[in-house]
Amino acid sequence: MSENLIEIQRRIASALITANRQNEAVTLIGASKTVSAEHLRLFVRNGLRDLGENYIQEGIAKQSELEDLDICWHFIGALQSNKAKQAMANFDWIHSVDRISVIKALEKEAALADKTIKVLLQVNVGDEYSKAGCSADELEKLAEFCLKQPHLQLRGLMCLPPFCENVEDVRPYFLTLRDLRDGLKSTFELDQLELSMGMSHDFEIAIECGATMIRVGTALFGKRKNPPK
Numbered sequence: 001m002s003e004n005l006i007e008i009q010r011r012i013a014s015a016l017i018t019a020n021r022q023n024e025a026v027t028l029i030g031a032s033k034t035v036s037a038e039h040l041r042l043f044v045r046n047g048l049r050d051l052g053e054n055y056i057q058e059g060i061a062k063q064s065e066l067e068d069l070d071i072c073w074h075f076i077g078a079l080q081s082n083k084a085k086q087a088m089a090n091f092d093w094i095h096s097v098d099r100i101s102v103i104k105a106l107e108k109e110a111a112l113a114d115k116t117i118k119v120l121l122q123v124n125v126g127d128e129y130s131k132a133g134c135s136a137d138e139l140e141k142l143a144e145f146c147l148k149q150p151h152l153q154l155r156g157l158m159c160l161p162p163f164c165e166n167v168e169d170v171r172p173y174f175l176t177l178r179d180l181r182d183g184l185k186s187t188f189e190l191d192q193l194e195l196s197m198g199m200s201h202d203f204e205i206a207i208e209c210g211a212t213m214i215r216v217g218t219a220l221f222g223k224r225k226n227p228p229k
Contacts, residue, residue, distance in 0.1 A: 005220060009028070015207035026213065032062070156212070167205050177197055177209075200220075
C-alpha cells in the first residue's frame with residue numbers, strides 16, 4: 001500500500017522535472033470512491049493528506065470513521081443544487097461547480113453557516129454530452145458570477161477530459177484548460193488559480209501541462225470494487 005503511494009510521489013517528482021517545474025508542488029488527491037475507510041486510514045498514516053469523494057453520503061460516512069485524522073476533503077463528483085448544503089458543510093474543496101444554480105445554492109448555504117468555501121469550476125473540455133461541466137464559452141460568465149459571491153472563493157478549474165488509450169492524445173485537453181485558466185487570471189486579475197486535472201492513467205501528462213492538483217484512484221488504491229447497491 002505505502003509502496004503505491006511512494007511510487008506515485010516518485011512519478012510526480014519526475015513529471016515536474018520533465019516540465020521544468022522542480023520548485024513547484026502538486027497536490028495528490030486520493031480519489032477514494034468505493035475505497036473503505038479502513039483502507040484509507042493506512043494511506044493517510046503514510047502521508048496522504050487529501051482525499052476526494054464522488055458521492056456525498058459515502059464521503060460523510062468515511063469522514064465520521066476517520067475524524068481522528070488530519071484530512072483535507074475534496075468533493076470531486078457531479079454536484080446537484082439540492083446537495084449544496086451537505087457539500088458545503090462536509091468538504092473543504094468543491095471541484096465540480098459548473099452552473100449558476102449550483103453557485104447560488106452554495107452561496108446561500110455558506111452564508112447561513114457563515115462559512116467560506118473553496119470552489120473550482122468544472123469545464124467540459126471535450127464537449128461530451130455524458131459529462132458535467134460548463135462549456136469553454138460559458139466559463140468567463142460563470143467565473144464572473146462566482147467571484148461576486150462573498151462566501152465563495154474561486155480557486156481554480158477542473159476537467160475530466162475524454163479517455164484516450166494513447167495518453168498523448170489527452171494533452172490538448174489539458175492545454176485547453178490551462179489556457180482557459182490563464183485567460184481568467186488575466187481578465188479578472190487573479191494571482192493564482194489551481195488546475196485540477198489528471199488521473200491514474202494520465203496524471204504525468206497533466207503535470208507537464210501545468211496541473212497543480214491530480215486525482216488518482218486506481219494507481220493508489222488498486223482496482224475499484226463495484227459500489228454497493
